Amino acid sequence: FCYFRMQHTQAYKNTLFAPPEICADKIQLAKSISASLAPFLLQETPIRGVVECLLGRQVLWEWIRARPVPKPLFDQPQFWCENVHVTNQSGVYPQPTLVFTIGAPGSGKTSWAKYTFGNYAVVAADDWFTLTKSDFHPSLLGKAHGWCKQQVLRRLREGVSVVVNNTNTTPSEMFDYVAAVLYGGYPHRIVFARMPETRVGVLAKRGLHGVPERQIKNMIRRISSMGSPSVKSVLRAGPMRQRELASTKVLYVGLFFDEKTSNMVKNTFLSNSRAGNLLERVMNFHVTIQFLPDRKYVEKIGIGSQHDIEITGYYSHPTVQVLTCTIPPALQAKSCNENSHITISTQTVAASVANHALKHAKIIPISKITIKSTLCAFMSGGKIVSDFSGLPRGWEQGSDRRGRGRGRGGRGNSGNRGGRRGGIGNRKGKANHGFRDPATPTKARHDGHSDPGRGRVSDRGRGRARYGPRGERRGSRGKRVRR
Numbered sequence: 001f002c003y004f005r006m007q008h009t010q011a012y013k014n015t016l017f018a019p020p021e022i023c024a025d026k027i028q029l030a031k032s033i034s035a036s037l038a039p040f041l042l043q044e045t046p047i048r049g050v051v052e053c054l055l056g057r058q059v060l061w062e063w064i065r066a067r068p069v070p071k072p073l074f075d076q077p078q079f080w081c082e083n084v085h086v087t088n089q090s091g092v093y094p095q096p097t098l099v100f101t102i103g104a105p106g107s108g109k110t111s112w113a114k115y116t117f118g119n120y121a122v123v124a125a126d127d128w129f130t131l132t133k134s135d136f137h138p139s140l141l142g143k144a145h146g147w148c149k150q151q152v153l154r155r156l157r158e159g160v161s162v163v164v165n166n167t168n169t170t171p172s173e174m175f176d177y178v179a180a181v182l183y184g185g186y187p188h189r190i191v192f193a194r195m196p197e198t199r200v201g202v203l204a205k206r207g208l209h210g211v212p213e214r215q216i217k218n219m220i221r222r223i224s225s226m227g228s229p230s231v232k233s234v235l236r237a238g239p240m241r242q243r244e245l246a247s248t249k250v251l252y253v254g255l256f257f258d259e260k261t262s263n264m265v266k267n268t269f270l271s272n273s274r275a276g277n278l279l280e281r282v283m284n285f286h287v288t289i290q291f292l293p294d295r296k297y298v299e300k301i302g303i304g305s306q307h308d309i310e311i312t313g314y315y316s317h318p319t320v321q322v323l324t325c326t327i328p329p330a331l332q333a334k335s336c337n338e339n340s341h342i343t344i345s346t347q348t349v350a351a352s353v354a355n356h357a358l359k360h361a362k363i364i365p366i367s368k369i370t371i372k373s374t375l376c377a378f379m380s381g382g383k384i385v386s387d388f389s390g391l392p393r394g395w396e397q398g399s400d401r402r403g404r405g406r407g408r409g410g411r412g413n414s415g416n417r418g419g420r421r422g423g424i425g426n427r428k429g430k431a432n433h434g435f436r437d438p439a440t441p442t443k444a445r446h447d448g449h450s451d452p453g454r455g456r457v458s459d460r461g462r463g464r465a466r467y468g469p470r471g472e473r474r475g476s477r478g479k480r481v482r483r
Contacts, residue, residue, distance in 0.1 A: 075107070075108045075112070075195055075196050075197055076112070076196075077101070077102075077103075077112060077193035077194055077195050077196065078193070078194045078196065079191060079192070079193055080191070080192040080194075080228060080229055080230060081189060081190070081191045081192075082189065082190045082191075082230065082231050083181065083182075083188070083189045083190045083231065084189045085187065085189070095187060095188070095189050096159055096160055096161045096162075096187060096188045096189075097117075097161040097162075097188060097189050097190075097191055098152075098156065098161070098162060098164070098177060098181055098186075098188040098189070098190050098191070099113070099117070099161070099162070099163040099164065099191045099192075099193055100163075100164050100168050100174050100177070100190075100191070100192050100193065100229070101113055101163060101164070101165050101166070101168065101193050101195070102167070102168045102169070102192060102193065102194040102195065102223060102226075102229065103167065103194060103195030103197070103223070104167060104169075104195075104197075104198075104203050104207075104211075104216045104219040104220055104223070105167065105203060105207040105208070105209055105211045105216065105219075106197070106202070106203035106204065106205070106206035106207030106208075106211075106216075107195035107196075107197045107203060107206075108195055108197065108206075109165055109167075109193075109195055110122065110124070110165055112193070112195070113163040113165050113193075117161055117163050121155070121160070121161050121162055121163055122163045122165045123148055123151045123152050123155070123162060123163065123164060123165060124148060124164075124165035124166055125141065125144040125145045125147070125148040125166055126144070126209070127147075127148070128143065128144035128147045128148065129144060136209070145166075148164070148166070149176055149177070152164055152177055152180075153180055156180055156181065156184070156186045156188060157186075159186075159187065161188075164177055167219055169219045169222040169223050169226070170222055170226065170237070171226060171229065171233050171234040171236075171237035172234075172237045172238060172239060172240045172241070173240070174229075174234050175234050175235070175237060175238060175239045175240070175356070176239065176356065178190060178231055178234045178235065179235070179239075179353070179356045179357060179359075179360065180359075180360045182231070182235075182317075182319075183317060183356070183357040183358075183359075183360045183361045184360030184361065185360075185361075185362065190231055192229040192230075194223070194229070198220050198224075200213050200216050200217050200220070201213070203216050204216060232348065235319060235348070235349045235353065236348055236349060238349065238350040238352055238353060239352060239353075239356055248293065248294065248295055248298060248395055248396050248397070249379055249380045249381075249392070249394070249395045249396075249397070250293055250298050250377045250378070250379060250380075250391075250395060251291070251292065251378050251379065251380055252288050252289070252290060252291045252292065252293070252377075252378050253288075253289045253290045253293050253297070253298065253301055253303070253375065253376070253377050253378070254286040254287055254288045254289050254375075254376065254378065255286060255287040255289065255307060255309060255327065255331075255373035255374065255375055255376075256284075256285075256286045256373060256374055256375075256376045256384060256386070257285055257286070257371065257372070257373055257374075258372075258374075261371050261372060261373070262285045264369075264371060265285050265311070265323065265342060265344075265371070266278070266285070266344070268311060268323065268366075268369060269314055269321060269323055269344050272314055272364075272366045273314050273316045273321070273364075275316055275321065278321060278344060278345040279318075279319075279320070279321055279344075279345035279346055279347040280345070280346075280347050280348070281345055281346045281347065282344070282345045283343045283344060283345060283346070283351055284384075285342050285343075285344070286342065286376075286378075287309065287325060287327060287340055287341070287342055287373070288335075288336070288337060289301070289327075289331055289334060289335050289336070289375070290334065290335065290336050291336055295396045297334075298377060298388075298391075298395075298396075299388075301334065301375065302375055303375055303376065303377050303385065303386070303387065303388040303391075304374065304375065304376075304386055304387040304388055305374070305375045306372065306373070306374055306375075307327065307328055307331065307372075307373050307374075307375060308328070308370055308371070308372060308373070309325045309326065309327050309328075309340075309370070309371060309373055310325055310326045310368045310369065310370050310371075311323050311324070311325050311342075311366070311368065311369045311371065312324050312325055312326055312363075312365060312366070312368055313363040313364055313365045313366055314363070314364055314366060315357065315358065315361045315362075315363055315364065317357065317361070318347060319346065319347050319348065319349045319353065320343070320345075320346050320347070320349060320353055320354050320357055321343075321344040321345045321346075322341050322342065322343055322344060322354045322357065322358065323341060323342040323344060324339060324340070324341050324342075324358065324363050325340050325341060325342060326340060327340045331375075337355050338355075338358075338359070339355065339358040339359070341354060341355070341358055374386050377391065379392070379395070
């Protein structure tokens with residue numbers, strides 16, 4: 001072995017003169033043998049004495065001395081950790097982890113996650129474009145995030161750690177994963193890792209996807225407004241809201257009960273779940289069939305019709321209490337919910353959380369109870385209409401804000417450009433966009449300065465006028481006046 005070691009010590013010196021592949025093989029073999037014999041050479045053993053006599057003390061020390069580990073070339077995030085099983089009640093040791101990386105593109109999320117947890121534990125929506133060899137387009141983000149969610153849920157079911165390596169700039173983006181852990185009973189602790197880098201110029205240079213600085217700045221603003229992330233704040237934010245605009249004044253269509261049946265529903269839950277009381281916010285008991293229906297749906301669904309439903313089970317959690325049920329197949333085919341249910345009460349979360357909880361929760365079955373219900377329309381003002389003829393006048397004309405611009409200084413019709421060309425408030429008015437391209441942000445801020453390509457904002461007085469791109473002057477009511 002000593003002869004072998006001396007030969008390969010010479011090989012280290014002659015690296016420039018030997019074939020690279022031969023030198024690499026010899027060096028790798030010498031390193032492996034050195035690692036196996038290092039414990040014997042660190043102690044006063046006969047083997048160490050022989051090697052020290054043949055190689056010399058200095059050569060031996062250079063061989064076995066400890067070398068500092070190189071510092072990783074990425075930032076260390078700030079952590080928030082929850083759902084930790086201190087006494088290991090889950091029966092799993094060590095406890096797996098669900099990690100959310102929070103940061104703009106270029107902040108070092110991927111480098112830190114792969115260095116800490118390994119490549120296989122890191123899942124991101126951007127990986128879908130790499131696997132499918134597709135070019136990035138905003139219209140494909142839904143498929144990418146759907147694939148990401150499937151991969152994360154698979155690792156949660158396997159009981160291993162996983163990193164959701166998206167930007168996660170809002171709590172709603174993390175809701176589906178947090179709901180899966182809490183309501184699905186997975187043993188994972190939840191860790192929020194926020195990257196410290198917030199300089200827009202540095203992030204734009206370090207990013208690999210060429211994200212514009214304006215979008216990076218918007219992401220940083222959303223992250224800062226989120227504050228300290230927590231499970232409670234994620235549940236309070238709820239799932240991602242639908243982008244569809246209401247076409248009627250009917251918020252949703254559902255099966256409602258009379259007062260006697262509602263008391264029966266309440267007592268059924270309390271008697272079976274053995275819960276002493278309901279949660280803080282008690283719902284108006286109903287089974288949602290369709291949320292934000294259009295005019296044709298409301299006309300054909302049969303408002304006022306009677307239906308029998310069966311209560312089949314319940315689910316109780318400190319944040320939501322639910323009864324599961326079955327509805328007629330004709331209504332189930334037109335329902336927007338995969339699991340028909342009656343939300344009994346909630347605690348600091350929205351009623352829509354119940355639908356997501358049932359996707360992962362274990363329902364406790366009960367003896368089936370049949371009750372009567374009426375198909376009604378819940379209006380935007382809070383009124384429940386149980387007859388189609390009782391719908392208020394103009395119900396089919398909802399609050400569609402498409403192409404409607406609004407600012408502090410007034411309102412203006414602006415077509416598909418939304419609030420960009422609406423009335424401007426007192427120099428720093430906010431404008432709400434209507435329908436726009438998915439890649440563009442949903443809000444804009446006008447500071448009274450020049451806006452290339454969009455005309456300029458008047459900086460006189462209260463800033464109520466704006467010059468459009470074709471020279472027209474728009475007042476606070478959106479009227480065109482030639483300059």
